[in-house]
Amino acid sequence: MSSASLYTLPIELVCHIFGNLDIQTILFSFRNVCKRFYTIVDTYNRYELDLSLVSKIEFHRICCIIHPENVISLILSNNDMTPGQICLFISLLNINQFVHLRALTLIEIKKFELNLLMEHININSLSELSINIRKHNFNSKGKSMIPVLSNIVMANLRKLDLSMWSKEINCIVWPKQCTLQYLTLGHYVTLKQVCEILHHLSHLRTLVLRNCIVNDTDASVMSFSHIQTSTHLTSLTFKNSRLQMNELELLLLLTPTLVHLQLTGTVTLSDSILDGSRWEEFIQRKLPSLKKFEFFFRAKTDINHNSIDIESWVSPFRTTFWLKHKSWFVTCNFIIKTGTIRLYSVPICDPCIIYESDFDKIECTTCMTNGNDALIMNNVRELDLDLTVMMASMTTQKITLRNHHLFLKLTDLTLTVNGEWPVGSIEYLSTLIDLTNLTTSGLYVNFGHYSVSNTINNIGCLLKQTYNVRSLTLSNSVYRSNLNGTVESFCSIIPHHVKYLEIYDMDLDDIKILLQQVKHLSSVTFVFLFDMPFSPNEIIGWLSQRIDFTYLLDNCFLSIWLGNNINVQPNCSLNAKASD
Structure with missing residues (x-):
């Protein structure tokens, strides 16, 4: 019985394997194995091209090899x-040749670039489009965005994600027969705009709103007056929004067909959005199909609350409706040092949280974790932790390390x-987090601090344990403190797996030392709390004599995408002849 070989696999199976490989592996490694693989790679027509994390050197190589007509996602x-x-990218490749493109994502694009792209791309071939306008470019002058936005919403898109200011979204005239099923909007969308969307987008099934403002009562009443309850929305999400119960209910x-509702953002402590009884009554009467209700509310308070106060917010969530019929569990805690009340469903739905130890908060919950507290944090992806405060609490309270x-x-x-x-602290982190x-x-x-050398050594030890970290930000916790005199020591502990570095308040000489010594970086951003001191x-002139690069400049930061040394040109042939 002969054994199967990768070299003799049917093309269909090889193409299936491509779906589990990144573009660099396919083009730079797999393609070079043999002539057959070389041909398969060149004719494969289902490329999903993600260039958001590639180095500039890799970028040029990819642009030399890839056939635009074979790309379906970009x-x-x-x-x-x-x-x-x-x-x-626009200067190197002909956008018109991406004839089979179905999904396009543009991250932090400038307005003039978007206008240029949309003039040359067949938007009607797209089913998914995501556009994030660079924040510093929101209010820039130039060609109007209205024609571009009009063309976008008139296309046959199934999924659209727009991150731009509310006033630009206001310019959109939504067509009556809009085909959108999934819509995400960001940057201070008003409730009035949400109402207009629901009025026009009859095919919409999922709506995600970032930074929405749900607190304009007069506008709300006027907005709701002409809308019929004909929506077929099944999923509604408010992320990082300002929320009020009265407007939300409207x-x-x-x-009425919602199956999933997620709410995260800031609220006022007196608002009934924190009232479990009101939510129970409303859901039973108006949202009969709701299967999944997630929320994370934050409210500031000047009052030093006790456990009785916290239990009063949790108590309405202890009814049969919440615990038995729906199996929706809730936690409320009071963060003492920041005066913050947090009321949230379990598991936590907000992916970004500030971690507080159990000894720095007062907490009540309807959830019986039984040691499965990791499940509560299952959705958390970003964590902010004050290591000094945390370790001091552990010492004072004589807390032992976790066993999971x-x-x-x-x-x-x-x-x-x-x-x-x-x-x-590193041992503590390794037991708290899967690093x-x-x-x-x-x-x-x-x-x-006088022990800065010890700090740098500990950073080096931590980076060795976090061996999948590609992006590192380094800043000063003390005003006007910088790396003077220690930059070479710092350079020596940056591991090769770190490809992007963001660093604060460096002087010109230290920047030059960093760029000369840490040669494995793909990109670097220098940030200044105030205007640049030089x-x-x-630095641009100095770099121009040494390396190929592109950059983005503002008053308080300089981002540089690093390429080949100036005497090394991008290799478009990439390889010698592929072997048999």
Whole structure:
């Protein structure tokens, strides 16, 4: 019986394997194995091209190899990791040739770039489109966005994600026969705009709203007056929004078919949005199909609440409706040092939280975890933790280390250290978090402290354990503190798996040292709390003599996408002849 070989697999199976590989592996490795694989790679026509995390060197190589007509999905990004990528992409490839493109994502694109792209792309071939306008470009002058937005909503899109200011969304005239089924909008959408969307988009099934303002009563009453309850929406999400119960109820009256409702954002402590009894009555009467209700509400308070107060918010959620009929469980806690009340469903639905130890908060819950507290944190992806405060609490309260991870799926960790790096903190983190899943890390530390060398050593030890971290941010927890005199030590502990670095308040000489010594970086961003202490032309001119790069410049930051050394040109042939 002969054994199967990768070299003899049917083309269909090889193409199936491609679906589980990144573009670099396919083009730079798999393609070079043999002539047959070379041909398969060149003729494969289902490429999902994500360029948002590639190095500039890889970017040029991909653009040399890829056949635009074989791409069905494309992600381009101008964020700090790949500044200037979209313009460079437009200059290297003919957008008209992406004839089979079905999904397009544009991250932090400038308005003129969007206008240029939309002039040359067949938008009617797209089924999915995501556009995120760069924040610093929101109010820029230039060609109007209205024609572009009109063309977008008139297309046969199934899924649309728009992140732009509310006034631009106001310009959209939604067609009566709009085909959208999934819509995401961001950056301060008003409730009035939401009502207009529900009025026009009869095919809409999922609506996600970021930074929505649900507190304009007069506008709300006028907006609801002409809308019929003809929506077929099944999922509604408010992320990081300002919420009030009265206006929410008016809106939810228009969505009786909801199966999923998620609400995260800020509320006032006196608002009935925190009242479990009111929610129970409303859901039973107006949302009979609701199967999943998730929320995370934050409210500020000047009152020093006790456990009796916290239980009073939780008590209405202890009824048969919540615990038996729906199996929806709720937790409320009071964070003492920040004066914050948090009321949320379990598991936590907000992916970004600030971690507080049990000794820094008062908490009541309807959930019986039975040691499965990791399930409560199952959806958390980004965590902010004050390591100095946390380790001090552990010492004072004589807390022992955990015997299992609390955060199993965390990808983004931000740590604050004031003063000396806390003893035993890395061991503590390794028991609290599965560090192997981290891809992004932020460190806010005191570089003016006398024990700065010990701090740098501990950062190095932490980075060795977080071996999947690609993006690292380093800032000062003390005003005007910087890396003076320690930059070379810091350079020596940045591991090769870190490809993107964001660093605060460096002087010109230290920037040059960093760029000369840490050669494995794909991109770097220099951030300044105030205006740059030197002319950016100094560093741009210095770099221009040494390396190929693109950059993005503002008053307080400079982002650089690093390419080949100036005497090394991108290799478009990429390889010698493929072997048999």
